Amino acid sequence: MANILRLVVVVCGFCSSDVAFAGFTTRKLGPQPIWNSTVTDKLRQDLLLNYDKFARPAQHYNTTKVVFGLTIRHIELNEFKSTLVVHSWIRLSWKDEKLQWNSTNYGGLETLNLADHEIWQPDIFLYNSATSSGITHYGNVNCIVYEGGDVLWVPPAQFSVLCNLNLKYWPFDTQRCEMIFGSWTYNGDQIDIDPDNDGVKMELLIENSEWNIVDKSLKKNMKYYACCPSPYPDITIDLTLSRISPSYKALIVTPAFVVIILVLVNFWLPPQAGEKLILNGCTALIICLFMLYFTQKIPTMGTHTPLIVFFYSSCLYVVGFSIITSVVVIWLSRTKHSSPLPWIVKQPLTGTFGKILGLQTYIQQSSMTSHRVTAEEMRDHQVTDFDENNSGDEHHIIKSSNKMSLQQDWILLAAAIDRITFCFFSFLFLILTIVYSV
Structure with missing residues (x-):
């Protein structure tokens, strides 16, 4: 009995020591606050x-x-x-x-x-x-x-x-963009x-x-879909943007007028001038450079092609026809013709129609050459005491004068073609400017 009591005392003492040790450990190792909580923390x-x-x-x-x-x-x-x-x-x-x-x-x-x-x-x-x-x-x-x-x-x-985007009027275009906001999953x-x-x-x-916001609006829309009876609201914001284009006027519009002037000035050069082809070639090169610039500046679109692109491409066609006209004019004025200019063509050119075209200089040169040839022929008929050598020289002079008169008539025709083409292309450029600037 005594042994049992001693055993109970030992066990109780051991348990009490474990509890004390555990309490000590808890007190010693437990989380200790290092700051005081605020009202914001509690909230x-x-x-x-x-x-x-x-x-x-x-x-x-x-x-x-x-x-x-x-x-x-x-x-x-x-x-x-x-x-x-x-x-x-x-x-x-x-x-x-x-x-x-x-x-x-x-x-x-x-x-x-x-x-x-x-x-x-x-x-x-x-x-x-x-x-x-x-x-x-x-x-x-x-x-x-x-x-x-x-x-x-x-x-x-x-x-x-x-x-x-609609780039039809680039670089003087105005664009309109929408921003539509709404809930992704809730109706x-x-x-x-x-x-x-x-x-x-x-x-x-x-x-x-480059862009200015010229107008803005915000409105609410209610959309109904076949799948659902409930509406789906959204907010639509419309922004109207206008391109700031003063720099484009200097880069694109001004060269366009220069191209027109270069094409038209070509027809006022002398018919025999080979510089016509050089001038037309330089003009075509300038237009091609601008076309390459457009490909870098604006996208290639199947619709709404900018009018300025159409204008420059039309100018390139005009320059192509101008080159053909220049070749014809140079050929007419430089080739040695053996047949005279048809009377039905020469008469209007030496009359009022030629004066309207500004061909007075070429008409006077043709008249002076014809008058000199007529005087030489009359003197040949009146004077009979020339020797054979002198007669041969006079005949050669008359023959040369006839050729000069013949050549001047064809030069007159070449100049007339230049003037008529100038009037036609001036009217054509006027139409292109009106059509592509509206």
Whole structure:
């Protein structure tokens, strides 16, 4: 019996020592706070404890109202990709029924900053985005939560939107692009999106060196689809952009007038001048360089080809015909003709029609040559005491004079072709200018 009592005492002492050691260990090794918690910490713990950020913060039969606004910072338009990049700030506000508290219970704390990944956010995305691989448009910034459950989120965003560009009037064109925002998964009975009172703001806009925003609008649309009875609201922002084109006037429009002048001046050179071909060749080279410039500056489009491209290509055709005309004129004026100019052609050219064309100089030269030949022939008939050598020389002079008179008539015809072509091409350039500038 005594042995049993001693055993019980030993066991009890051993157990009491273990408990004491365990208590000592707990007191020694337990977590010790190194800072004092604030009211904000307590509020965050109370709000976010068991908070599900993937569930819409309202009863399933209630609608979450989202107010949408946009502040544009900068724009970039890419003609080759038909995209508009908009750097902006988005303003989204909604009511989260799960984030409400009484400020009197938390030391008068009325607002709370929460990270965007900590709470629920409406899935408002750009429907006509050009970047389908990266659909998240917004930067990671905090949300401001008010004690009544109102949430304000103003993240920076970069949107790349597809635009249907019309470059017909390039470089004096105006483009219109749309940005369509809406919920990606919720219908109008779950999330209703409305524009705010400010709409599209541009106070912080950094000007673009090539484009101006001349008009903007923001409106709400309600769309119904055959699959679902509920509406799907969206916010459509229309941006009208006008190209800043003074530099293009110096680079493109002014050379166009120079090309026209070069083509027309060619027809006022003397008919025998071989410089006609050189001038036409230089003009064709200038036009080809501009066509290469256009291929680098604007995309090749199946529709809406710029009118300035049509104009330069038409000028290239005109220069081609001008080269053909110059070859004909040079051939007529330089070739030694054996047959005289037909009377039916020469008579109008030496009459009123020739004077209208400005051929007085060539008419006088032809008349002087003909008069000199007639005088020589008369003197040949009147004078009979020349010796044979003198008669031979006089006959040679008369023959040469006849050839000169014949050649002057063909030069007159070549000059007339130049003048007629000048009038035709002047009228043609006038038509091209009117058609391609409207």
